[in-house]
Amino acid sequence: MSHNPPQQNAVSDAETVEVPRTAQLNVFALNVVLALAWSLTTGAFSLLNLTVGFVLAYLALWLPWKMWGDDTYFRRPWRILRLMLIFVWELIASATTVAMLVLTPGLKFRSAILAVPLDVKHDLGVTLFANLISLTPGTLSLDVSDDRGTLYVHAMDTEEAEAEKRDMKETFEDPIRKALQ
Amino acid sequence: MNPFSEVTSFLDGAVAVAVVLIGVSLLLTFVRLIKGPSLADRVVALDLLTVLAMGVIGLRVIATGDVLYLEIALALGLVAFLATVFFARLIETRGRELDHGYDTMDRSKER
Amino acid sequence: MHGVSEIVAGVLILIGSFFVFVAAIGILRMPDVYVRMHAATKAGTLGSGLLLLAVAVQADELDVVLRAVAAVLFLIATTPVAAHLLGRASYISGVPLWRGTKLDELQGKYDRDTRALAGRLPDDAPHEPGRRS
Structure with missing residues (x-):
């Protein structure tokens, strides 16, 4: 039944081992800060505007992070x-x-x-x-x-x-x- | 000409149809609730009754714009879930003593 | 714009109430608890979920949308759990399966006193329902 998983585990370990948990948290913090900055510049702290800012910051951060290699944070929501x-x-x-x-x-x-x-x-x-x-x-x-x-x-x-x-x-x-x- | 001049009446019509359908559904579910025959059947019917009630609340919110009812729907769902969990527990522990209403099959000798 | 969302809401209401109706017919017509549970959990959840989704579609305020969506998610998350608990309880308490049940691999797997459930052994032959081994 479960005789081949060890090999699969080895492969996925090699892929995920370089992603420290804190790195993902930092992107999230940056995303939140940028959302706040967006609300500040547009001058409205409503829930809707914060959401818009969060989505925009998310999209803006995605591209550079993708170039640096680790975009786990961005793939998870999808x-x-x-x-x-x-x-x-x-x-x-x-x-x-x-x-x-x-x-x-x-x-x-x-x-x-x-x-x-x-x-x-x-x-x-x-x-x-x-x-x-x-x-x-x-x-x-x-x-x-x-x-x-x-x-x-x-x-x-x-x-x-x-x-x-x-x-x-x-x-x-x-x-x-x-x-x- | 506004192409959507009949729109409101379409939504109202849909709500009217839905009210009738859910009303009949409530009646059918009540029949099962009364007929049983086992306690589990009644609990399934009871659970469906609350799900139906949540649907009725949704219709009510659409028809009247009375948003407060949504909270009631959520609370009702929570209570119904907890009720089902505890009924399941009751059936599991005491079910054999309670009357199933079935006499066609005797499982008590089974291992 | 407003008109479109009202049409979508109307269609959702019609489909939702149809499924709710099917759930009610199913719970009355189907032959045993387990099959009735199929009707109640699946059709019932989808039906009421669509009705609540219609609320979210035609609402103007964001908090109404969020509350309606929360109600839908709650419904989807709890019904499979409730169905599992109820199904298990019915089987343990001995609610019979209907005569159109052709295979019962759960037969004899529960320990009668502790209600511990054994797994499937490799040499297990499938049981015929209604016949005791």
């Missing part, structure tokens, strides 16, 4: 935004699927409780995985085994149990593992 968009998209897709099953006359679906083996052992990873599963079409996570090895999922409409499990792992677990590294 990653978070992307994750949120995935969440919202999945919710829309799943609600549509459920709506179709609900509105079809007769009960022409077969449900099941599936045991999905987990490769992420990290608590946050398991939580994310379980919640994403709950928002995807036709699946609802029920519980995680005590050894964090198995996630039990209720599927509303199953055709092929094993294929469904593989699908879940491929669409969510790999991205989550990469995002958490």
Whole structure:
């Protein structure tokens, strides 16, 4: 199951090791200072104007920081935004699927409780995985085994149990593992 | 000619349609709340009732511009979430003693 | 400008109330708690979320927008958790699955007294629901 992650870890360690935590904080502080400066020069300290200043400072800082190499701070908001968009998209897709099953006359679906083996052992990873599963079409996570090895999922409409499990792992677990590294 | 002269009436129409739909939804959910048959069914219905109430509050804010209601929606959501958590706890610990309303299947011998 | 946001809000309201309605039909029509939970959590959350989003779209003040968005985020964050807790509790307390359930791999995995949950063993054969091993 989890025999190759060491190699992946080594690669990502090499990439992230030079980014000290304080560097990101400094960019943030600079960003806030510039936002304040913007409000000062435009002469309005409203929440809206501060936000505008923050966004402008963010964009203005992005370019030089990118040239110096470390733009983790600038990429993070986009990653978070992307994750949120995935969440919202999945919710829309799943609600549509459920709506179709609900509105079809007769009960022409077969449900099941599936045991999905987990490769992420990290608590946050398991939580994310379980919640994403709950928002995807036709699946609802029920519980995680005590050894964090198995996630039990209720599927509303199953055709092929094993294929469904593989699908879940491929669409969510790999991205989550990469995002958490 | 203002191309958006009927706009306000479109929004009002949408709100009217939504009020009817949510009203019927509340009734249907109440039927499930009464029918059960298990306590878990009723809790699911109760949870949906509060979610529906949050939607009604959203409509109310749009229709009247009464912004204060939004805070009530947030508080209602919080209370409903906590209620569901505690109901889940109750069902988990005492569920076997409580009446499920089902007699088709006996799981008590299962291991 | 104002007209456009009102049209968008109107469309959001229509779609939102449709999904809320579907959730209510689902909770009445679906055969067991677990499937009913699918309808209530997914369609219900999306429906009410869209209605609150409509508030954010047609509002004029920033704080109204923020409050409405906060309500939507709260809804999205809490419903999967609530559904998980309720699903787990229903299963432990023995609420039965409907007869269209073709596979129950959770069967027999809970320790009856401690409620500890075992993982899936490699040599586990899938159980037929309703049949005891």
